[in-house]
Amino acid sequence: MKITIVYDNCTAKAGLRTGWGFAAFLQTDNAAPLLFDTGADGATLLYNMRKLGVDPRQIGIIVISHAHGDHTGGLPDVLEINKHAEIYVPASTIARLPGRKVIRVSQPIQISEAVFSTGELKGIEQSLAIKTSKGILVVAGCSHPGVGTILDAASCYGKVYGIIGGLHGFRDFNRFEGLSVICPCHCTQYKSELRRLFPEQYVACGAGRELGLL
Numbered sequence: 162m163k164i165t166i167v168y169d170n171c172t173a174k175a176g177l178r179t180g181w182g183f184a185a186f187l188q189t190d191n192a193a194p195l196l197f198d199t200g201a202d203g204a205t206l207l208y209n210m211r212k213l214g215v216d217p218r219q220i221g222i223i224v225i226s227h228a229h230g231d232h233t234g235g236l237p238d239v240l241e242i243n244k245h246a247e248i249y250v251p252a253s254t255i256a257r258l259p260g261r262k263v264i265r266v267s268q269p270i271q272i273s274e275a276v277f278s279t280g281e282l283k284g285i286e287q288s289l290a291i292k293t294s295k296g297i298l299v300v301a302g303c304s305h306p307g308v309g310t311i312l313d314a315a316s317c318y319g320k321v322y323g324i325i326g327g328l329h330g331f332r333d334f335n336r337f338e339g340l341s342v343i344c345p346c347h348c349t350q351y352k353s354e355l356r357r358l359f360p361e362q363y364v365a366c367g368a369g370r371e372l373g374l375l
């Protein structure tokens with residue numbers, strides 16, 4: 162299993178484009194490739210995917226964390242190319258996607274063999290919980306419900322060992338104690354504090370960053 166950041170405010174690999182927003186591509190055994198969020202701009206998303214060797218036609222599952230433009234803006238361009246992916250959106254999302262299989266998520270659900278949704282939290286956002294041999298890796302879009310709320314929800318699938326994604330203004334830093342991977346992306350306001358407090362666990366995010374998951 163592998164997760165690759167394909168859209169972020171920063172880059173982790175030369176030659177990729179940046180933009181305000183977030184998207185991650187997840188490859189797991191025994192399940193279709195999954196795109197989590199789509200960034201703000203389709204051209205940037207597709208450009209980075211091409212550079213990273215990700216074919217948008219392969220995507221079988223698209224999960225949208227929440228309905229803000231910096232996470233949904235690239236969706237029309239992806240759907241233009243990919244006609245078959247199932248789309249998981251938080252239940253409160255009102256946008257219509259005629260002719261597409263759209264699953265509106267409210268409660269925690271299983272998406273594929275190793276991938277689960279926390280369910281829509283605080284009426285705005287869902288995060289992923291990926292089961293690995295080390296425990297649960299959480300993938301968050303913007304963390305509007307609060308990182309603590311997301312970690313608690315993901316814990317129903319097992320012990321959380323890491324988090325990657327936008328962590329917004331969350332600063333209850335002791336909630337990160339015990340994690341072995343902390344990869345703050347996109348809208349995270351306290352990256353430098355997290356790097357200072359958790360130098361061993363900190364992984365710099367950016368488009369092109371890959372994390373292998375076992």
Ligand SMILES: [Zn+2]
Pocket residue numbers: 227229303305
């Ligand atoms: Zn947002």
Ligand SMILES: [Zn+2]
Pocket residue numbers: 182183229231232302303327347348
């Ligand atoms: Zn955002």
